Amino acid sequence: EVQLVESGGGLVQPGGSLRLSCAASGFTFSGFYMTWVRQSPGKGLEWVANINQDGSEEYYADSVKGRFTISRDNAKNSLYLQMNSLRAEDTALYYCARGGTMDLCFGEGGQGTLVTVSA
Amino acid sequence: DVVMTQSPLSLPVTLGQPASISCRSSQSLEHRDGNTYLIWFHQRPGQSPRRLIYKVSNRDSGVPDRFSGSGSGTDFTLQISRVEADDVGVYYCMQGTHWVTFGGGTKVEIK
Numbered sequence: 312e313v314q315l316v317e318s319g320g321g322l323v324q325p326g327g328s329l330r331l332s333c334a335a336s337g338f339t340f341s342g343f344y345m346t347w348v349r350q351s352p353g354k355g356l357e358w359v360a361n362i363n364q365d366g367s368e369e370y371y372a373d374s375v376k377g378r379f380t381i382s383r384d385n386a387k388n389s390l391y392l393q394m395n396s397l398r399a400e401d402t403a404l405y406y407c408a409r410g411g412t413m414d415l416c417f418g419e420g421g422q423g424t425l426v427t428v429s430a
Numbered sequence: 431d432v433v434m435t436q437s438p439l440s441l442p443v444t445l446g447q448p449a450s451i452s453c454r455s456s457q458s459l460e461h462r463d464g465n466t467y468l469i470w471f472h473q474r475p476g477q478s479p480r481r482l483i484y485k486v487s488n489r490d491s492g493v494p495d496r497f498s499g500s501g502s503g504t505d506f507t508l509q510i511s512r513v514e515a516d517d518v519g520v521y522y523c524m525q526g527t528h529w530v531t532f533g534g535g536t537k538v539e540i541k
Binding site: 315346355356357358406411412413414415416417418419420421422423 | 461465467469471476477478479480481484490522524526527529530531532533534535
């Protein structure tokens with residue numbers, strides 16, 4: 312079964328930085344696009360960014376473009392999200408998901424990692 | 431961007447009775463490859479979303495057959511034939527044809 316475990320969230324001041332990680336198991340990580348999705352408190356789901364299998368192509372939502380960077384390490388079965396110039400509106404639970412736009416699925420057991428941007 | 435509109439926002443249901451959730455898109459979700467990339471997720475409190483249905487009507491492994499998806503173009507439906515207590519939570523549709531957008535969610539609760 313697909314297991315995705317997110318970590319790295321926390322409380323950060325506006326303008327600060329955080330790096331999120333996602334440890335993947337249960338599937339051939341290097342064979343799939345990977346995606347970050349976020350969910351603001353009490354709100355719905357928002358696609359953030361995705362990356363292709365070898366890390367050569369990255370795509371971002373307009374709301375994070377130029378501030379966030381998605382990356383992956385296939386040797387470590389890990390996905391990352393470097394978040395810079397954080398804003399209050401970035402406060403959310405961040406999930407990683409397997410797949411790109413057409414075949415997205417979330418892992419079993421992952422509970423997301425909470426990012427809170429506040430002074 | 432493609433806007434996904436779900437209804438109703440809240441759905442009180444009786445155990446053992448059917449339930450239906452609607453999802454409408456602002457433009458057709460038929461991809462040029464002939465597929466329609468419409469996914470349904472179920473999210474329980476404190477958990478990540480679980481995919482139930484992909485490409486409109488294909489159930490994921492382990493999803494009970496009381497869940498079914500249908501529709502085409504811009505109009506889609508998730509049906510639960512007989513609601514069980516474990517089905518409570520929020521259901522989201524998501525389109526993957528024109529990048530990615532999610533519906534606002536439908537909260538299912540037991541009457």
